[in-house]
Amino acid sequence: MSTTLSANRRLLTIPRELPQEILDDITDIAAETCFESLPSLSLSSRCFVERSQRHIFREIKISRQRHVSQLLTLLDGKPRLMKDVRSLWLCIHQELCGSEGVSKDLGRIAGQLVGLRELRLEAGLGPRRDEFDPVCRAFFKEFASFAIVKVWIDAYIDFPVNLIRRLPISKLRLGLHSPTSLSNKEESREGEEQIATTGWQIRHFECNRDSSAALFLVGICSTSVYQTLVVLDLKIELLPQHEAAWSLIGALKNSPVLEVLILCYYCWNDYIGAFRCFMETSRSNRTLPNLPSLRCLRLILHIHTRRYGFSAMGATILPLFLAIFPTAIISGNPHPSLEVLDITHILSNLKDTQQYVDVLRRIPFGTDDQAWRSMDDLFTNRCLLPRLRALRIEIGRLYPRELNDMAVTKEYQEALENLKQKNGADIRILLPNSAKHVPIVDFGLSPDDSSGFDAASSMYHNSNLVLATW
Incomplete structure (x- = not known):
């Protein structure tokens, strides 16, 4: 028998005759079920060290x-471990690039990552990107012969175009104010001409309130770049962004692979931007095109303002978003694969818990019963939505980061629960047929409803609403 001291100071006895393959299986299971336990497991016995380090x-x-x-x-002491690296997340920020000798050091590290298969690149250089160009070049040079199969990249313009254009980029995320095709700089236009001829086949595209980014994909890139999209996640604040986003959505007509579409509309300090977007949808008769593989649709209205006094526009925008907008865009075409529909209203930038209670108490549902009846008919229309099995309509979700900061007393907790249940009950009354015939509905009435919806939607990319909205 072999006896060692475990991390919790208990004696751990492992039979010497126990095959290493079984110990490796134990380590693999620990890595899959509780990755954080691996350091403790490796400290408990030498039998687990090598396999734990690989994970x-x-x-x-x-x-x-x-x-x-x-x-x-690590490279000096245990160089073999570097060969076990399969995924690298590299953040090319000024803090890193400004360090002395970083180009040489990064090049040395990159040269040892011979087993690398996934690469995530994140940039935050802004106007200083040319200054740190040598750092990027030294790093990318080592990857030329590697068999990388997946690349995620944020703010591609911060990287030397001729180095990234041949990477197998499958996820592209552009943040707010990312320079794209509408830039007037000559070097940016030249770079985008190179990007336009890439062999990229993007599967996941996130665009945070940058209208030119969506136009860039449609107007400059060949359709092969974006017709492979599986996840499309768009954040919209102003009318030009809305129009650009819908240009990209329209270009995906008949896409055989798009499964997840997320449209998040922001009200940033006022309601006018989102209001104009919803009104434009109505005037232009915008509808989702034929998307035969679409399985999950998330529609989000994120109100970030402390001015929650419901003006005429404030009282109008929520009913517009909850009932009129979804019905208008969904009812134009059948969606034979759509299984999950999430319509969520999020609040952030609240002063305190009392304001949150006041807002929930004054939620306007609108007086247009016909809009809700049309929505109820849509959700139970087996010709348009034959596979719909999970529906969520949630009003007044508090952004989790603020929920953690907000002191909620027992009194407030009870008031919040009562108000949420009242709002959920009101929605159930407005959508009686949907409540009966859609297998899983979550109107905020109970934790069981929420967990059931979460389970049904968890199989889809980016099912975490927090990740999808910020």
Whole structure:
């Protein structure tokens, strides 16, 4: 028998005759079910060390100079572990790139990542990107011969175009104010001409309130770049962004692979931007095109303002979003694969719990009963939505980051629960047939409803609403 001291100071006895394959299986199960336990497991017995290290170093992130120093130490002591790395998240920020000797150090690390298969690149260089160009070049040079199969990239304009254009980019995320095709700089236009001829086949595209980014994909890139999209996640605040987003959606007509569509409309300090977007949808008769593979549709209205006094526009925009907008865009075509529909209203930037209670108490549902009847008919129309099995309509979800900061007493907690249940009950009355015939409905009435919907939607990309909205 072999006896060692475990991390919790208990004696751990492992039979010497126990095959290493079984111990490796134990480690693999621990990695899959509770990854955080691997350091403790490796400390409990030498039998688990090597296999645990393979899992621990399977994914690494480099965003600070100390990460580089730690990896160089590892490279000097146990170089074999670097060959176990399969996924790298590299954050090319000024804090990292401004470090002395970072180009040489990153190049040395990159040269040892021969098993790398996934690469995530994140940039935040802005106007100083040319200054740190050598850092990027030194790093990318080492990847030329690697068999990388998936690349996620944020703010591609911060990277040397001729180095990234041949990467197998499958996820492209553009943040607010990312420079794209509408830039007037000559070098940007030249770079985008190179991007337009890439072999990219993007599967996941996130665009945070940058209208030119959506136009870039439609207007410059060949359709092969975006016709492979599986997930499309668009954040919209102003009318030009709305129009650009719908240009991209229209270009995806008959897409055989698009499964998840997320449209998040922001009200940033006022309601006018989102209001104009919803009114434009009505005037233009915008509808979702034929998307035969669409399985999950998320519609989000995120109100970020402390001015929650419901003006005429404020009292109009929520009914517009809840009933009129979804019905208008969905009813234009059958959606034979759509299974999950999530319509959520999010609040943030509240002063305190009392304001949250006041807002929930004054939620306007609108007086247009016909709009709700049309919506109820849509959700139970087996010709238009033959596979709809999970429906969520949630009003007044508090952004989780603020929920953690907000002190909620027992008194407030009871008031919040009562108001949410009242709002949920009102929706159930407005949608009686949907409540009966859609297998899973979540109107905020009970935790069981929410967990049932979460389980039904968890199989789809980006099912976490928080990730999808910020």
